[in-house]
Amino acid sequence: MYSSISGDLAESSCASEAVHFTNGLAYLLFFFVFVFCKSNIIRKGLFSQFRSSKCRAILTRLTTVDPGTYFWQGNVACAEGALAAGCRFFAGYPITPANEIAEWMSRRMPSLGGVCIQMEDEIASMGAVIGASWGGVKSMTATSGPGFSLMQENIGLAIMTETPCVVVDVQRVGPSTGQATKCAQGDVMQARWGTHGDHEIIVLAPNSVQEMFSLTIKAFNLAEQYRTPIILLSDEIVSHLRERIDIPEHVDVVERRETLQPPFFTSGDRVPEGMPPLGKGLSVSVTGSSHDSTGIRATVDPEIHRKLVEGLVLKIRRDKSRLVDFEAIGIEQCDIGAISFGCTSRAVCDAIEIAGARGIRVGHLRLRTIWPFPDEKVRQLAEIAQVVLVPEMSLGQVYLEVERVAPENTKIVPLCKIGGGLMFTPEEISSAILQNAAR
Amino acid sequence: MKQLSDNIHFARKHLREEVLPSPFCPGCGCGTLTNCILKAIEELGYKDLREFVFCSGIGCSSWIPSPHFKADTLHVTHGRSLPVALGVKLVRPELRVVVLGGDGDMAGIGLNHLVQAARRNLDITTIMVNNMIYGMTGGQIAPTTPFGVKTSTTPLGSFEYPLDVSRVMVASGASYVARWTTFHVSQVKEAVKKALGKEGFSFVEVVSQCPAIFGRRIGMDEGGRMLQWFRDNSVPVSKAKDAEEKLLAGKLIVGEFADIEKPGLLRNLSELRQKVTEVEKQ
Numbered sequence: 001m002y003s004s005i006s007g008d009l010a011e012s013s014c015a016s017e018a019v020h021f022t023n024g025l026a027y028l029l030f031f032f033v034f035v036f037c038k039s040n041i042i043r044k045g046l047f048s049q050f051r052s053s054k055c056r057a058i059l060t061r062l063t064t065v066d067p068g069t070y071f072w073q074g075n076v077a078c079a080e081g082a083l084a085a086g087c088r089f090f091a092g093y094p095i096t097p098a099n100e101i102a103e104w105m106s107r108r109m110p111s112l113g114g115v116c117i118q119m120e121d122e123i124a125s126m127g128a129v130i131g132a133s134w135g136g137v138k139s140m141t142a143t144s145g146p147g148f149s150l151m152q153e154n155i156g157l158a159i160m161t162e163t164p165c166v167v168v169d170v171q172r173v174g175p176s177t178g179q180a181t182k183c184a185q186g187d188v189m190q191a192r193w194g195t196h197g198d199h200e201i202i203v204l205a206p207n208s209v210q211e212m213f214s215l216t217i218k219a220f221n222l223a224e225q226y227r228t229p230i231i232l233l234s235d236e237i238v239s240h241l242r243e244r245i246d247i248p249e250h251v252d253v254v255e256r257r258e259t260l261q262p263p264f265f266t267s268g269d270r271v272p273e274g275m276p277p278l279g280k281g282l283s284v285s286v287t288g289s290s291h292d293s294t295g296i297r298a299t300v301d302p303e304i305h306r307k308l309v310e311g312l313v314l315k316i317r318r319d320k321s322r323l324v325d326f327e328a329i330g331i332e333q334c335d336i337g338a339i340s341f342g343c344t345s346r347a348v349c350d351a352i353e354i355a356g357a358r359g360i361r362v363g364h365l366r367l368r369t370i371w372p373f374p375d376e377k378v379r380q381l382a383e384i385a386q387v388v389l390v391p392e393m394s395l396g397q398v399y400l401e402v403e404r405v406a407p408e409n410t411k412i413v414p415l416c417k418i419g420g421g422l423m424f425t426p427e428e429i430s431s432a433i434l435q436n437a438a439r
Numbered sequence: 440m441k442q443l444s445d446n447i448h449f450a451r452k453h454l455r456e457e458v459l460p461s462p463f464c465p466g467c468g469c470g471t472l473t474n475c476i477l478k479a480i481e482e483l484g485y486k487d488l489r490e491f492v493f494c495s496g497i498g499c500s501s502w503i504p505s506p507h508f509k510a511d512t513l514h515v516t517h518g519r520s521l522p523v524a525l526g527v528k529l530v531r532p533e534l535r536v537v538v539l540g541g542d543g544d545m546a547g548i549g550l551n552h553l554v555q556a557a558r559r560n561l562d563i564t565t566i567m568v569n570n571m572i573y574g575m576t577g578g579q580i581a582p583t584t585p586f587g588v589k590t591s592t593t594p595l596g597s598f599e600y601p602l603d604v605s606r607v608m609v610a611s612g613a614s615y616v617a618r619w620t621t622f623h624v625s626q627v628k629e630a631v632k633k634a635l636g637k638e639g640f641s642f643v644e645v646v647s648q649c650p651a652i653f654g655r656r657i658g659m660d661e662g663g664r665m666l667q668w669f670r671d672n673s674v675p676v677s678k679a680k681d682a683e684e685k686l687l688a689g690k691l692i693v694g695e696f697a698d699i700e701k702p703g704l705l706r707n708l709s710e711l712r713q714k715v716t717e718v719e720k721q
Contacts, residue, residue: 062440089530091522110715115529115708120555124522127515127552131526134513135534139526157516268717278511278527279534281489283455285506287514296458431495 007411038094060250064112067249074212074239075100075142078168078232079108081216082140084251088114089132089139091125093147096235098170101142122147126154126167133163134286136277138220138256142168144236145187148194155229156195157288159312162265164223164256164275166216171342173419182421185235185342188397191231192371198309200316202323203231203371205341206238209245215368221254223324226315227271233370235393236421237343248266262347263293268307269314283356316372325368326377334363336437337385339378339402343423344391350426356435362433370398375405384408387436391415391429412434450477453488458506466654466662468621468647469503472568475624476503476537476646479631492527493534496549498519499575500568500647520555521597524563532705535635537584538564543573543585546604550582553604557611560639562703566631567604570649578652584691589656605644609697614639616697620646620669623693630695639703646691649713 024160026176063084079101092102107429119125125141132139148169158165171187173179178204202222204216210267235333257274264276264284276284285295290305340348345366365381382388390399399414406412413436417424450473463469488510495501505514515523520538528536545553545567568649573579580590582602589596605618616631617635634641642717648665659665676694679687
């Protein structure tokens, strides 16, 4: 009923108007569904819609694929998640192990009225994504380490110009070309600090095919809410993993909103309620140079720059407690803590069982957002556990953060495995657990 | 007062008053080009710039639209204006997307994007302001700097050959390619008009004077002197065809290099969509 959400871009003279029109239709339909349908699921969706519509246009909308159970690859789930979230522009450049996202998009986009284009490099891909987003269409790109490095310049531009968009980084072994087909988790710090200058960034880390779908939708929602690029930090194993995925009938989506009243950019820590549309005579000035909240460049004024960058940082930092997302299992009472993310967390889950059979209780904190880093939760786990194991497929990047926030008397044990893309075995982790657990 | 407003320069209604005067150096060609572009747009019948999106990168000429034009302007990273413009155009085909940038922006750091945009025959108009130097950063050698010229990074003279960007554009498949200089104001205006009317990728190279940074290095530190140089050394492309190569050394070949009818990226894309819809209907 609601699948041609953005309208056919080539035909409709103004895509955003088409969105509004369909939004209206959707509200009507929801009303009828509400009156006539007793299904709890749909009612729940409706309530969540009306509850949140006061502040943001959250719509519970039908997914773009038939609901049901599928056996998908992580990258496909990511592409479908993007489409369900309303992404109608994809630009990318071939790179292993992210190719399947672009390939899937290229097949799906034309019939949905969207655009999928292969650009000349990742720099251009990120640029095109920014352009399309300013054109009023939700947009995404996907890449891996080397391409992610190239994108950093324009990720900075997206942060500075407050352009909502999603960047998928399927991590592989680096630095440089490294081992192109092999898994790693070494882009944690690049995702945080890859682009220059002061900034905050939101980075989500899925650990299953299901989450490749749901966290991609979440990434799009956060991008709209905070008007900033969101990084989906996957890895080769999660992206190439094939497993069961349940596609729900409805997903909650933050729709693209238009704002006609300046300021068009964050002022103080107030994020504008949407994007100013192009082509409506608003004379929107978008610049990567320092600018005031109307968008006019100010290249020497220290005060304007300070306000701008503090605003960009504050809008995310202020909501840190709301943004941090994790899975915490058994952290209230444990003999040892484990902090993990992505594919590694799957091995940790098995290792916990092995350790449990030997009488060791492991508190597991699995990070869904790596940035902002869940300081408080990590500190809490560290205080209870006294010993915290940090397994990751790098030489210790999340480890550094754990070390930063944990109390001084905590013993933090890095467990590092790099090269060859070999995932941790549960035994490797469980033996580290048994070795280090406080008895 | 009425008389006064009658005398206000035609371009001012398209400019943001609050950012004037412009930051361009005395004698710079960017002002001339501002007039040419705005005149061309007016003569095409546009009352304001609301249908236009101007996209520019980094460099002096990138400042022509941003923040001066009372239009939607995207001022992006160095050399990346074309990919951003592509993003805008593909999702908002009804808007007229114009890219402005210098020779450093487009023929240096962004050359790949320029060639690829022409190859795709992306439906935008690109105006490259060629001042033969990196002006904003203080006079370093550009890919367009003539052989032998002393710049701040080639103090002993350039030891590289310059790039003929317009010819690269022809080879890349652009629908329309023209080169003029800031001396040829009416030709520039006409070229911009024609470029805006073309389907596909239209490219106008404008050789522009930079007396403050480039001119003084070649003994021409006044804008007027550089314009005289442009006038005396420009050879129309029709004449250049038959001329001996020796005689063309140091000359600026001006005119239209390409003017072809060829489906643009947008048309190709919408035809593809149509095919998909037809297949789905069956």
